[in-house]
Amino acid sequence: MSLEQAREEVAYAHGLQAYLWGYPLYRYCRSLTQALKADTFGLNTLRRYTSVDGSPAANDVTIEAKAAYDVSHEPVVVHVPHLDEPRWYLVQIGDTFDELIANVGGAKGPRPGDYVITGPDFAGRLPAEMTHLQSRTKMGIITVQIFVGGEDDLPAAIEAQRGFHVMRLSTLLRDGLGHHDGRPAPVREPALRGPADLLYFELLGHALQSYLPAFPDSSDALVSTFRAIGLTTGDGFDWRDLDPTTLRGLSRAAATGEQIVDQTWEGCAELTNGWRYVLAGGRTSHDLALRAALAKYALGSELPSELLAPTAHIDHADEALTGEHNYVLELAAGQLPPVSMFWNLALYDDNMHFVDNDLRRHSIGSTTPGLRREADGSIRILIQHEPPDALANWLPSPTRNFSVTMRLYGPQTPLLDGTYRLPAIRRHVS
Numbered sequence: 001m002s003l004e005q006a007r008e009e010v011a012y013a014h015g016l017q018a019y020l021w022g023y024p025l026y027r028y029c030r031s032l033t034q035a036l037k038a039d040t041f042g043l044n045t046l047r048r049y050t051s052v053d054g055s056p057a058a059n060d061v062t063i064e065a066k067a068a069y070d071v072s073h074e075p076v077v078v079h080v081p082h083l084d085e086p087r088w089y090l091v092q093i094g095d096t097f098d099e100l101i102a103n104v105g106g107a108k109g110p111r112p113g114d115y116v117i118t119g120p121d122f123a124g125r126l127p128a129e130m131t132h133l134q135s136r137t138k139m140g141i142i143t144v145q146i147f148v149g150g151e152d153d154l155p156a157a158i159e160a161q162r163g164f165h166v167m168r169l170s171t172l173l174r175d176g177l178g179h180h181d182g183r184p185a186p187v188r189e190p191a192l193r194g195p196a197d198l199l200y201f202e203l204l205g206h207a208l209q210s211y212l213p214a215f216p217d218s219s220d221a222l223v224s225t226f227r228a229i230g231l232t233t234g235d236g237f238d239w240r241d242l243d244p245t246t247l248r249g250l251s252r253a254a255a256t257g258e259q260i261v262d263q264t265w266e267g268c269a270e271l272t273n274g275w276r277y278v279l280a281g282g283r284t285s286h287d288l289a290l291r292a293a294l295a296k297y298a299l300g301s302e303l304p305s306e307l308l309a310p311t312a313h314i315d316h317a318d319e320a321l322t323g324e325h326n327y328v329l330e331l332a333a334g335q336l337p338p339v340s341m342f343w344n345l346a347l348y349d350d351n352m353h354f355v356d357n358d359l360r361r362h363s364i365g366s367t368t369p370g371l372r373r374e375a376d377g378s379i380r381i382l383i384q385h386e387p388p389d390a391l392a393n394w395l396p397s398p399t400r401n402f403s404v405t406m407r408l409y410g411p412q413t414p415l416l417d418g419t420y421r422l423p424a425i426r427r428h429v430s
Contacts, residue, residue, distance in 0.1 A: 004245050011249025012256075014229045015201070019257030021222065022204045023292035024098035025137075027299055029190070029207035032068055032096070032139070042067045044076055046144065046166050050158045058354060059407065060362050061344045063157055065144040067166040069093075071119035072138040075126065077172050080104050081163030082112040085156070088147040088341055088409065090306060091164070093117065095137040096211045098295045100283050102133050106306045107340055107410040116169060121213045127173075137211040141300055142166055147342075149367050194239045197251040201229070205237025257292075265293035273424040274318070275310040275406070279416070308408040308415055313401075316424035323399040326384035328428040333377030338420055340410035342366045345381060350401045357396035359387075364395045365407075382428065 001009075035041040046065040069076040080091055091104040093115070104111045116130040119138050126132055144164050148157035165177050190206040192199065212223075212233045223233065229250055230238045239247065268290055270277045281301035284291040294301055314320055315327060329345070337343040344365030349355050354362040364371065364381055372392040373379055382388050383395045383404070395404075406422060414420035 007243070007245045008249040008252075011229055011246040012253050013249075014225055015250040015253025016257055016260075017222065017288075018204065018226050018229065018231055019200065019253055020260065020288040020292050022207065023257075023261065023288075024295035024299075025096055025207035025211055026200060026204045027098070027295045028096040028139070028141075029203050029210065031299065032141070033190075035066075036068060040066065041141075042166070044068075044070055044166060044168055046142075046164060048161060050161070051154070058362075059344075059346065060354070061148060061342075061365065061367065061407070062145040063148050063154075063161060064146075065161055065164060067142040068139060069117055069135075069142055069166065070139050071117055071122070071135055075116045075118045075122065075124075075169040077130065077165075077167055077169050078104070078115040078117065078142060079163075079165040079167075079172075079177055080112050080115065081160075083110065083160050083163065085160075087157070087160055089160070089164075090145045090302070091115075092143045092145075092300070092302060093133060093140065094300060095135050095140040096207070097137060098291060098299060099136075100303060101135055101140070103303065103306060114172075119213070121215070126169075138213070139211050143300065147367075150369060194237070195247070195251075197254060198237075198239055198247070200254045200257075201231060201237045201250060202239070205231055205235075208233040209236045260289055261292045261296050264289040265297050268293060270418070272421045274312045274314045274316065275422050275424075276312070277308065277310045277421075279304050279308070304411065304416060306410070308411045309405050310408075310422060311403055311405045312425055313403045314425075316426045320401050321383075321397075321403060321425065322401050323385040323397045326382070326386075326428045327397075327425050329381040329383065329425050330423060331379045331381070332423075333374075335420075335423075336366075336379065337406070337408050337422070338412040338414045339366075339408050340412060342409050344407045344409075345395065346405050346407065347383065347395050347397060348403050348405065349398050350403070352403070355396060355398045355402065359391060359394065359396055361394070361396060364393065383425065384428070 036043055041047050046067045048065045049063055078091060078093065090106040093101045095101055104115065114130045115133055116126055117133045117135050120136045146157050146161050148154050190203065192202055194202045214234050229246060230242050268278060268280060280290055281294055281298060281304060284294060342365060344363050346363035347355060370392045381393050381395055383397055385397050385399055388394050408415060
């Protein structure tokens with residue numbers, strides 16, 4: 001191997017490490033910038049959603065509120081209210097490494113109070129009555145999910161949602177709950193000037209500058225090695241001073257990294273009875289390839305102990321689900337999904353959108369009013385395009401291909417250790 005080849009291989013090795021390690025930062029650099037620009041997330045304040053929108057993989061048993069926190073200048077507070085009536089909620093707080101910092105509520109039950117998020121280099125004093133959460137990145141995501149039991153329950157769910165707040169600590173101490181600092185400054189997208197095959201590293205460099213403090217360049221052994229490929233938290237990605245050999249190595253690393261991420265996603269799931277289970281999410285810091293795969297395909301996913309969401313695109317015969325056939329999902333008596341909260345089966349078209357139907361039903365589950373049990377205690381969910389004689393357990397499908405997602409809130413041990421799995425979806429002849 002020549003000296004030039006060796007330099008290329010070193011750049012390739014450093015580049016591949018940087019690709020996998022930094023993939024969540026890269027994803028947030030793209031998605032969070034776009035979300036703030038489109039006002040789908042608030043900045044240090046909640047963007048509240050009070051109905052089911054048309055976004056892919058929508059969920060009609062919860063309403064959401066979303067915020068990006070920025071603790072580069074001061075702490076941010078998440079206020080979780082005491083609700084007057086029992087209602088499931090989950091507040092998920094995560095950093096831009098796509099690592100969970102804290103869950104509030106969910107399977108653990110209500111946890112009202114004030115939760116103050118500080119940045120990685122914060123050294124000030126905090127109110128003693130607040131729960132301190134330290135973020136290792138300067139920005140991150142807050143998502144609030146609140147259960148809604150159908151259209152009649154929506155006003156009460158919206159009222160509960162109004163009690164949750166995100167705001168800067170100084171604003172809370174000065175003005176109290178409910179105030180915010182006005183519309184944030186316009187979001188600027190990073191100016192990209194480098195070669196197209198190095199776009200990943202240019203965006204990663206911008207993310208390092210935006211999300212990390214300066215000290216990892218010298219104190220973090222892995223991050224400090226990235227200086228050899230022009231990547232630092234202080235200056236981002238400086239490709240102009242890199243020699244052609246190093247640039248070739250980085251270009252190869254970007255291509256290989258993408259392949260590793262895609263293959264890791266394909267291999268990280270368990271397929272049983274036609275259902276695809278991903279038993280990871282929320283905290284995967286020691287497996288960089290898995291963390292990168294989740295960041296690409298399931299960014300911001302919940303801990304499996306809070307929510308499992310297996311999906312199915314095929315029936316018991318491994319054939320695609322289609323509206324040309326009628327199907328049944330039969331949950332035997334004593335074999336209902338073992339959850340501490342509730343379960344819900346949602347149906348999507350081949351673009352992962354809800355399917356319009358006269359019944360205005362997009363999902364069905366344990367909280368569906370009027371869900372009927374058979375005489376033996378089993379539950380038979382009918383998945384078909386044409387309405388059956390009895391509508392109580394009907395989940396309408398389109399005429400074309402579709403998929404279903406079973407959301408399992410508060411999954412218990414049999415779901416987590418694999419001793420319980422959903423039965424296959426079978427063709428049904430009326």
